[in-house]
Amino acid sequence: MVAKAVAALAAAATLAAALAAPAAVAAVPTHFGVVLGNGLLCRDQTSNRYYFDYMVQHFGQPYKQDGGAYWFRTPQAMLWGFPVREVIVSDETFPYSFVGAVSDTTPEKLEAAIAKQDGIRYAKIGSSATPVREAKAGGRIVYFDRRSKIYCAKFRPLPPALR
Numbered sequence: 533m534v535a536k537a538v539a540a541l542a543a544a545a546t547l548a549a550a551l552a553a554p555a556a557v558a559a560v561p562t563h564f565g566v567v568l569g570n571g572l573l574c575r576d577q578t579s580n581r582y583y584f585d586y587m588v589q590h591f592g593q594p595y596k597q598d599g600g601a602y603w604f605r606t607p608q609a610m611l612w613g614f615p616v617r618e619v620i621v622s623d624e625t626f627p628y629s630f631v632g633a634v635s636d637t638t639p640e641k642l643e644a645a646i647a648k649q650d651g652i653r654y655a656k657i658g659s660s661a662t663p664v665r666e667a668k669a670g671g672r673i674v675y676f677d678r679r680s681k682i683y684c685a686k687f688r689p690l691p692p693a694l695r
Contacts, residue, residue: 560609561590568619569611571631573652574669574684580622583631587619600626611635612645620683632683639665639673639680 561567567586570576587594587604594602601620609616614637622630635642643654643665654665654673665673671684 564609565611572633572682572684574671578629578684578686580629583621612649628685630683630685632681634676635680637680639675642680643673
C-alpha cells in the first residue's frame with residue numbers, strides 16, 4: 533500500500549515538473565505565424581503586454597532588456613519562409629507599444645515573401661541604399677546588419693485619468 537502511494541506521488545511529481553518546465557524548450561507553437569505574423573503586419577491592436585505574455589508562455593523569459601524592449605530568442609521559428617532569430621516587445625520605458633522580429637534574410641526578400649503570401653505591399657521611404665519599407669497599415673521593414681527587422685509600432689494611448 534505504501535509502495536503504491538510512493539509511486540503515485542513520484543508520478544505526480546514527474547508530471548508537475550514536466551508541466552512547470554520552461555516553454556523555451558518546447559516546439560514553436562503552430563499559431564506562431566498567425567499571432568506574430570499578424571502583429572508584425574499591424575493587423576491587430578499592438579499590446580506589448582499581450583505579446584510579452586505570449587512570448588513568455590511559449591519561449592520562456594526574455595534573455596535581455598535593452599533599448600526599450602524585451603528580447604526573446606526564437607529557435608526554429610519561421611515567418612514567411614524565413615528563420616526568425618529574435619522577437620522584440622516594447623517595455624514600459626518606450627513611448628510606443630511595438631512588436632518586432634529579426635529575420636535571417638534581407639528586407640528585399642522578406643518584402644517579396646510577404647507580398648506573395650499576404651498581398652501586402654511596402655513603399656520605400658527615402659532613396660538610401662538601405663531604405664525603410666512601410667506598409668499602409670504602418671508595419672515597417674528595415675535593415676538590421678545583414679538581416680532584416682520587421683515591426684509594428686503604435687502610440688500608447690493616454691490613461692483615462694490623463695485624457
